[in-house]
Amino acid sequence: MLTLDDAKALDADDPFKGMRERFFLPEGLIYLDGNSLGAMPSAAPGRMDEVVRGEWGRDLIRSWNVHxxxxxxxxxxxxxxxxxxxxxxxxxxxxxxxxxxxxxxxxxxxxxxxxxxxxxxxxxxxxxxxxxxxxxxxxxxxxxxxxxxxxxxxxxxxxxxxxxxxxxxxxxxxxxxxxxxxxxxxxxxxxxxxxxxxxxxxxxxxxxxxxxxxxxxxxxxxxxxxxxxxxxxxxxxxxxxxxxxxxxxxxxxxxxxxxxxxxxxxxxxxxxxxxxxxxxxxxxxxxxxxxLETDLIALHAKGQGLCDLFIGQVSAFAAVHDLRLVTPSRPQRRGSHVSFAHPQGYPLMQALIDHGVVGDFRTPDVVRFGFTPLYVGYEDVWRAAEALKSLLESGVWREPRYAVRAKVT
Structure with missing residues (x-):
């Protein structure tokens, strides 16, 4: 298992570490649901405003050709x-x-x-x-x-x-x-x-x-x-x-x-x-x-590195807490998200979200974590695994409020 210092060292050497600043992500939130809805690029509002005001607003129908x-x-x-x-x-x-x-x-x-x-x-x-x-x-x-x-x-x-x-x-x-x-x-x-x-x-x-x-x-x-x-x-x-x-x-x-x-x-x-x-x-x-600014080969390699880290950290305590790895462990056989099955996956994920780690749940029992290499770091992954372990040990997720199903999860 890696230590927090190991994860920080990996982030320090990450060629994409500057990319996180080019997305809007709330301070302190670990966002592992980009495989469901990606984060907003920080340039998007300005570019949208330019199109709305300058192109639609000023140039109107001419924009179909002019722009x-x-x-x-x-x-x-x-x-x-x-x-x-x-x-x-x-x-x-x-x-x-x-x-x-x-x-x-x-x-x-x-x-x-x-x-x-x-x-x-x-x-x-x-x-x-x-x-x-x-x-x-x-x-x-x-x-x-x-x-x-x-x-x-x-x-x-x-x-x-x-x-x-x-x-x-x-x-x-x-x-x-x-x-x-x-x-x-x-x-x-x-x-x-x-x-x-x-x-x-x-x-x-x-x-x-x-x-x-x-x-x-x-x-x-x-x-x-x-x-x-x-x-x-x-x-x-x-x-x-x-x-x-x-x-x-x-x-x-x-x-x-x-x-x-x-x-x-x-x-x-x-x-x-x-x-x-x-x-x-x-x-x-x-x-x-x-x-298109990135080295795609290196970007994809980072995504698999994030998955490997999460699987390794969680596997150390998975069996004790009824977690079962659903995703193939070999990088060549998986995408860039990792899923574990748990008998009470829904309340577990809701509690995790409430504690600042956003993943998602898929019926009947899968908790899913997406690792978007553009803006997710190794420290994020390490802390997400620790948060999951802490919740499982505390039993907080068993509180009735976490069992209430939302319309969208």
Whole structure:
């Protein structure tokens, strides 16, 4: 186990230690929930004010051209592409993760004529499953749900698209993107990856893995703000043959021609739909720009170092207090959050939050801790583990007030 002095020494040598000052974080709070809602970049309010007052307020509708509002989905998409191993023109920012899953699943089903199976696993993030179920009902398709260890064997000639999260939202388990993509391709199927708990936190190489399609969230590790727009990826080789089922005007080849008949835009633009939210894109772009200042390899390594430290510290007392590690211990098999199961996980997490360490709870029994390497330090992690140990020993979490469920946790 590391001492507090060891953790402070690691922080002193951290090449990203100055990044914490570029986020708004309350003094004394240890924030380990950036995998659910990222912290606000300190530059965001000023940049938003500039856009609101200077661009919207002063330049009004001219800003679509003068300030390139019209190009924001592609511009910010190209920046995100650098974080996920994609090329220019392969990522666009638009809509929500749910809407983007609908677009890409629909495109995959329509492309793979005669194949009617969407393959996924139980316990995946609910919106992914719900969208697949709704879309399957419209297409007359089947959502086939197979346990994780049997997925590869379930890939057959009926499969249209394999849909998986790269890093599981609850357990933190990381999928082998390259291997599963290759297995699906061998049977003529496409693969849709959800990067919501990967992008900005761990190394992702979409093109290196031969990926077809991907979606991701803008408000978790990417720090784009609550409800930030999501992004989608379509490999360049597929852009000319896939068609979005949502044929909105921004996906038209000539959106300002105002003709009655739809004609898809070339390239990634065909996966746009409605008018982009410029204020939301502004906040997201401000956050993404921080990543582009960093050495991503070193940043991802730090994230795994934070996870290792937390697992090591908590494992020393876990068994005595009914804590069970859910997340894989090997860095290559996990994302950048760590989950432990506890029979009374909800009140335990509420007590921890009340004592200045913010993580979150996922049913039925998982307490989850996200390690965002841009602004979380080693001392934060050491103190979080000590706070957890102290609470477990004191039994404070058993107080009735901590058992009251909030609407959002």
């Amino acid at each position: 390139d509002w019209i190009g924001a989905p592609q511009r910010v998409g190209d920046k995100i592409a650098r974080l996920v191993g994609a090329g220019p023109g392969e990522v666009v920012v638009a809509d929500s993760t749910s809407v983007n899953i609908f677009k890409l699943l629909g495109a995959a089903l329509a492309h793979n004529v005669g194949r009617k199976v969407i393959l996924t696993e139980p316990g995946d993030f609910p919106t992914d499953l719900y969208i697949a179920q709704g879309l399957a009902a419209q297409f007359g398709a089947e959502v086939r749900v197979v346990e994780a260890e049997a997925l590869e064997a379930a890939i057959d000639d009926d499969l249209a698209v394999l849909m998986l999260t790269h890093v599981h939202y609850k357990s933190g388990r990381r999928r082998d993107m390259a291997a599963l993509t290759a297995a699906a391709h061998a049977k003529g199927a496409l693969v849709l990856w959800d990067l919501s708990h990967s992008a900005g936190a761990i190394a992702v190489d979409l093109n290196g893995a031969g990926a077809d399609l991907a979606v991701g969230c803008g408000y978790k590790y990417l720090n784009g703000g609550p409800g930030a727009p999501a992004f989608l990826f379509v490999a360049e080789r597929l852009q000319g043959v896939l068609a979005s089922p949502l044929t909105g005007w921004m996906g038209h080849a000539e959106p300002f021609a105002f003709v009655d008949d739809y004609r898809p835009a070339p390239g990634i633009d065909r996966f746009l739909c409605g008018t982009p939210s410029i204020l939301a894109l502004t906040a997201l772009e401000t956050a993404i720009d921080l990543f």
